[in-house]
Amino acid sequence: MQQSRVVVVGAGFAGFETVRHLEKSLSPQDADITLISPGGYMLYLPLLPHVAAGVISSRSIAVPLYRMLKRTHIVPGGAIGVDLDAKVCVVRKITGEVVNIGYDHIVLSPGSVTRTFDIPGLDKYGRGMKNLAEAVSLRDHVIAQLELANSSSDESERRSRCQFVVVGGGYAGVETAACLEMVTSSALDHFPRLDPSQVRWTVVDVAPRLMPELGENLGRAALEILARRGVDVRLETSVSEVTEDTVTLTTGEVLPCRTLVWTAGVAASPLIATLGAETVRGRLAVGADLAVPGRPEVFGLGDAAAVPDLDKGDGAVCPPTAQYAMRQAKIAAHNVVAAIKGKPYKEFQHKDLGLVVDLGGTEAVARPLGRELRGLPAQAITRGYHLMALPSFRARARVGAGWAMHAVAGDDFIRLGFLAGRTGSLSDFEGAHAYLSREEMAQQTRGDR
DSSP: OOOEEEEEEOOSHHHHHHHHHHHHHOOTTTEEEEEEESSSEEEOGGGHHHHHTTSSOGGGGEEEHHHHOSSOEEEEEEEEEEETTTTEEEEEETTSOEEEEEOSEEEEOOOEEEOOOOOTTHHHHEEOOSSHHHHHHHHHHHHHHHHHHHHOOOHHHHHHHTEEEEEOOSHHHHHHHHHHHHHHHHHGGGOTTSOGGGOEEEEEESSSSSSGGGOHHHHHHHHHHHHHTTOEEEESOOEEEEOSSEEEETTSOEEEOSEEEEOSOEEEOGGGGGSOOOEETTEEEOOTTSEETTEEEEEEOGGGEEOBOTTTOTTOBOOSOHHHHHHHHHHHHHHHHHHHHTOOOOOOOOOOOOOEEEOSTTOEEEOGGGOOEEHHHHHHHHHHHHHHHSSSHHHHHHHHHHHHHHHHHOOOOOOOOTTTTSOOOHHHHHOTTOSOOHHHHHHHTGGGO
């Protein structure tokens, strides 16, 4: 049998797990496996708020690809276009060099980017929470605001530097606000010139309820926990403008603020738009077997794919969560092997196991298998789930040790300053404009057709 060329795009939950399953199921004689990833690690995204809060170190949730994968060829770069007719994936390496990589089978799991809207100032002044650079930069920025406010004699400057706004009432936004509020509250002891009443966190969301995916009871419980800590939650409200030192809400209220964290949802990677294939709300349309209709050699999964949710039916698609992506990866790998060996595909079906939300300290809300929990029991379930989901013993050990050390020793409130030359904005760290247009794709792959 001729060796098949298998290309996997993205090393998130979906892509990383797909490659691991492929290595177990295919011999070197069966296939040459290539993984395209700009970083040499798989990032465990759910714990980014803990990195931003200094509870654990950044390397704790970065699982090294070169240690975990035994024989996969890793290309350090990002896929910026795919020509489905020519069977070519266009990659920009981290050096800037653009190369074409041919394939017989391709697994598209490029993940997602922060979903933004045409709000004046958002792209320039808004901060995201989708990668390690954003999390580390946000921590530095928050500590810097306290330092600058503590040293300033200008009352208006002090107010704006002590006001923090998080847009998005889903679990990402709530966890970010909850964890970082604990940082600023604990830091006040070290900044005696600050008025504690001026240090304020505000969560803004257009929905009528906080974290509607958790249900009304747990959403209300989370709201009560945040309110007890002094976090101001504004529901059925959004942002209309962002400047360097103000945030204007859709209610017309202008908040003095120099820190806006945008977590209001995600959108499929711009890579999907280069395919010219059918999409569902921007996500690649695939069947329950994860294959693109009419192209059995192309598979899509994870945040970037609209995978039918057979458990719910009625045209529902799977949510863009790690829980679903990791399980889709097993089916994707099986079907790639089936395509190579001429066997039938399997369909993906999964029953949602629930969500867990870490609110810092001993506080959490969780709904495992439909059972509602809060407080310490929910926190035990939440952190136990994260430890099990981490794909290596080293990562589990580092995260567990980080939690234990932080519980005993607390925070040192150190601003590293490694990213001092960067603005930390969404446009600075997410690179959503790096992808090729359809015309540029045709020109780049003309010789491969």
